[in-house]
Amino acid sequence: MRRINTQVYIGGIALVCCIAAIALTIQLYNLGNHPVIATMPAMLPSPTPSATPLPVPKTSISTQISPDGSVDLILKTKEVPPNQTQYILSVENKQKAKEIEIARYSFINTEKIILPFNAWSPDNKYFFVQQTSNATDTYLVFSATEKESTEKPHIDVGAYFLEKEVPGKLDQVIGWAAPYLLIVTTIQEDQTKGPSYWFDTTSNSFLRLSHAF
Amino acid sequence: MKRLLIAHFILLFIASFSVFSFVYQEPVCANSISCAKNLSSVVENDSPGTFLGMNIPVPDIDLSKDTSKEVVLGEHDTTAIKHIYVDLETQKLYAFENDQLFFQTLVSTGKWGRTPPGIYRIWVKIRSTRMSGGSGSDAYNLPNVPYVMFFFNDAVSKDRGYSLHGAYWHNNFGYPMSHGCVNMRQIDAEKIYNWVNPVTQQTTTYESKEDPGTQITICSKIQLNEGSLPVCVE
Numbered sequence: 001m002r003r004i005n006t007q008v009y010i011g012g013i014a015l016v017c018c019i020a021a022i023a024l025t026i027q028l029y030n031l032g033n034h035p036v037i038a039t040m041p042a043m044l045p046s047p048t049p050s051a052t053p054l055p056v057p058k059t060s061i062s063t064q065i066s067p068d069g070s071v072d073l074i075l076k077t078k079e080v081p082p083n084q085t086q087y088i089l090s091v092e093n094k095q096k097a098k099e100i101e102i103a104r105y106s107f108i109n110t111e112k113i114i115l116p117f118n119a120w121s122p123d124n125k126y127f128f129v130q131q132t133s134n135a136t137d138t139y140l141v142f143s144a145t146e147k148e149s150t151e152k153p154h155i156d157v158g159a160y161f162l163e164k165e166v167p168g169k170l171d172q173v174i175g176w177a178a179p180y181l182l183i184v185t186t187i188q189e190d191q192t193k194g195p196s197y198w199f200d201t202t203s204n205s206f207l208r209l210s211h212a213f
Numbered sequence: 214m215k216r217l218l219i220a221h222f223i224l225l226f227i228a229s230f231s232v233f234s235f236v237y238q239e240p241v242c243a244n245s246i247s248c249a250k251n252l253s254s255v256v257e258n259d260s261p262g263t264f265l266g267m268n269i270p271v272p273d274i275d276l277s278k279d280t281s282k283e284v285v286l287g288e289h290d291t292t293a294i295k296h297i298y299v300d301l302e303t304q305k306l307y308a309f310e311n312d313q314l315f316f317q318t319l320v321s322t323g324k325w326g327r328t329p330p331g332i333y334r335i336w337v338k339i340r341s342t343r344m345s346g347g348s349g350s351d352a353y354n355l356p357n358v359p360y361v362m363f364f365f366n367d368a369v370s371k372d373r374g375y376s377l378h379g380a381y382w383h384n385n386f387g388y389p390m391s392h393g394c395v396n397m398r399q400i401d402a403e404k405i406y407n408w409v410n411p412v413t414q415q416t417t418t419y420e421s422k423e424d425p426g427t428q429i430t431i432c433s434k435i436q437l438n439e440g441s442l443p444v445c446v447e
Contacts, residue, residue: 062394069399176385177385
């Protein structure tokens, strides 16, 4: 009888210990999942690290259609950081849906290329663009049928204007009088309107006109 | 005595004829040779052209590919009042439907002969014709002039031959280049030709009572007004 009571007693204590251990384990587990109680100071969330996005170079496209609508002159510009812009000139035949690159240049951002309204020669074989800068403007003439090359470079009207020592200052190239004749206006030294010229793209020569544009 | 009388009579006749010839001058045509004599549409492919004393390549016209057919109903508001304005100072053309701007572009008006300001009406449209005139270094003879719209008013009669039309021989729009007509790029002339009244029926289309021609106002200077029609300020 005494032995049984001892065994019961020991068994009871062991049971209580087990239950206590289980309870403690559960308690400790739940404690770990409980939010921090208010008496503790709030902790700021740690900042999520993120990559700084790389700047996307700006691109743009401008076009000038030929007077008969059959071909398109396309100018694509793309910023080239830190301070340059790339210009790509191409021609697209609308019917054949074929695009030919004619020329590409990179300039510092103080220079740019503009497509004039009258860019196309009347026979669609040539076109001219305006190149502007802080110093001076010039006008470049390209063949519309093939990429420019060393053998067939573009014509720089402004350069020929200086080379041929045409009086006054080149003001503008305004358009085509005929398939190979560009119309050039000038300014005189006193800043008044000067005479106008034809620039013959076949001979790179200037012919003074009797009337000014 | 009789002989003296006859001699006096002959002298008087010669003097009268000379005075009459001096006083009466043939009205100036926009195209001094072709004028508006031939109103049939004429396509002359493989014909040479001359302008400013130079040979000019003449674009072919293929009428089978033409879009200058009767305007599809619904493409434009056929009840809209259409009006064209030409500003001689800025060399711009504006096309309005009611008070809404439909289209604008650069043109070339008269350099060798001034385009006369005024309010006109289109009386005939011709798909293609030959235009010739000028003299000396500015002589021209141009076949396949496309999308011709002759206009007139009480002061500038039909036989003076003033018109809006396409021009393939130069590309200097925004500056006077013509002998009186209003030149446009071919694509612009096609657009205007297909838009104006009378509605295109054939390669030559006359206005009628039921389909009067679109009005054209040509001014030295135009002021645009938002929400209303432009006005001539000069």
